[in-house]
Amino acid sequence: MHYIDENHILLFLLQVLVLLGAARTLSALCEAIKIPALAGEILAGILLGPTLFGRLFPSLHAWFFPLDKTQWTMLDTASWLGVFFLLLSSGFHVNVGHALRKGRAAILIGIVGVLVPFAIGYPVFRTLDAMYWGDKATPLSFALFLSVAGSITAISVVARALGDLKISKTSEGSSCTSSMCY
Structure with a gap:
């Protein structure tokens, strides 16, 4: 211990x-x-x-x-x-009413915000050497895990960047933030 x-x-x-x-x-x-x-x-x-x-x-x-x-x-x-706390603070900026009114756009932005980083990350992580995998990982499980982790992290990074730029309360920023926090 x-x-x-x-x-x-x-x-x-x-x-x-x-x-x-x-x-x-x-x-x-x-x-x-x-x-x-x-x-x-x-x-x-x-x-x-x-x-x-x-x-x-x-x-x-x-x-x-x-x-x-x-x-x-x-x-x-x-x-x-x-x-x-980063995810929690990003969630506090979500305008639920706006997200529900702009549901289709918010869902589309959310899907693209997850799929694009995943699509970029998977081939990159697939090429990493086996010394980074860990004992029980396979090339597929390693690349999938890091791709999912990267795409989920991208959500909070975008939400934080919108907040830093002080555009999270705008119509466009609110659509991006709300779709990515769901």
Whole structure:
């Protein structure tokens, strides 16, 4: 059994501080040049993740994001809570009355908003090497899982971008947000 000690908590707080600090800083820079804040937050994840930080400074990345099960569980739980609250806040912007009046358009936008990312993601994920799959995955299950996850994530990203651009309350933005949150 894994127990949390003060070192786990200290490192977790440092991780959260650096991740949120970088996300907020880059989102403010993006907002200053009229790009949705979400782009800066995604960029912070790319810069601090294994894609860049892990390749340029592998030992520092391994210290800051150790393979310790307890540490990963803490950070993973925080990230899932973040996804939950992102979806929840996107749902708060749904104008149900407008969605019901514009039902056909909302459904069409929702279907396209899920199918297009799925159609783009599946062939890409199908080509990834087996070392990324996990023990029990097959090429089909791996590609399908990541494609579904990517298309579902696209829904909340679009809703958040509409909110960042302050167009989620417009007629067009409301149609997109409401269809994607259903």
